[in-house]
Amino acid sequence: MSYPENYKYTKEHEWVLIEGTTGTVGITDHAQQELGDIVFVDLPKTGVEIAKGKSFGSVESVKAVSDIYSPVSGTITEANQLLSTNPEKLNEDPHGVAWLIKIAISSPDEVNDLMSAADYQKYIGS
């Protein structure tokens, strides 16, 4: 699976797509591969404020629980309802339909610390 050039990536294997002041956040294909079959996704409610680098939810495979960390700070405007009924979509399309949350970004400069697609692929050794 390819890593979109217009996404930014974290060392904790999340991605964020910035469009204006809205950030869409998900986990990477590498992350879903490492997790295996995803069976449960726990996401916060709309309106919750989250801080860059802080856990805002979890993704669970059959075997384990993984925290998800926010790549940017802001307020959650939407959580992907698809994942409450179809968590397996995270294995199938982690960079697309299985995005996790949308955020109204409060500190746009934070994005500068994140990795490009090329840097992330180097980081995971692919």
Add this chain to the structure above:
Amino acid sequence: MTSSVALKRTPLFPVHTASKAKMVDFGGWEMPVQYSGILDEHHTVRKAVGLFDVSHMGEIEIRGPEALQLVNYISTNDAARLKQGQIQYSGLLYEHGGFVDDILVHKVSDTHFFLCVNASNQEKDFEHIVANNRFDADVKFASGDYVQIAIQGPKALATVQRLTPADLSAIKYYWFADSEVEGVPARIARTGYTGEDGFEIYIEPGKAAWLWDRLLDAGAEFGVKPCGLGARNTLRLEAKMALYGHEITASINPLESDLAWILKWDKGDFIGKAALTKQRDQGLSRHLVGFEMTGRGIARDGYEVLLDGSPAGWVTSGTPAPTLNKNIGMAYLPAGKGAPGETIEILIRNQPASAVVVPTPFYKRAKA
């Protein structure tokens, strides 16, 4: 991931890595946790047949004129009741009644017993048996003499039957035959850790990769798949089989862990009997129960259990149960609490989630 201690590997390690299995550290062993995926492997075992490398398991052989006396002194079940070729599940206990390990005792002959023990306990078990050997019996650490491959699922018999002259349908559950697989001597036991019909084959280590390939060939038409420890765990938990370090530990005894049936009080003395007799007479302080989540979330090993909002116990194993399509688990609760139907709460990441105590096993296969 880095580790200062080298992980142990089974003779099938190169086969696992060549097949791109995902490898993990399991109690000091570098083992496959999954091949095609835990869910796929789990369903394959329930519906068809799956193959597991369980060569990390240990083997201990006890021989001699008083082999039976030694086995019966160091284990809780009654090996005198075994006929040649029969197997029993048993416990190795400390004097205080806690588990050293849970084991399978195979009676090879009146003077020869073959024990299958847990991988990470095997050295400890061996030392424990040797230290308590006051009988005319020889104890041999034999793990290096065998690899063990488990073939599990409704098509396990048809798969293995293609490779052996032994009449497998004549081997009853918890019996074994010393036979061969395509000319190679093999111990074929009708046992397993999945809740399905199946076999566990013990064979010389040099034949491991060969046997693995032969079984994959023989089961191809049934859709056989190699499986990892991930599916082994979900399968055994649905069948409510104990896992050392989880349901049973050095500080848990068979009365607490719903394994009173492996205690044979009338067979004579055995290690742990005095402490357990006392506890049996005084009553238990805690016991093991099964539960299903009714609220959101998955219970995991070590999570706290709440009764009326207060900490009352802990989860020993928890997982999504792929066959049942529910989230299940086992937990220790105070004696007298946790009858089937009772509501409990599991503290999942600081949020209480509801669960209900249910009868176990969670899954039982339909009789053929």
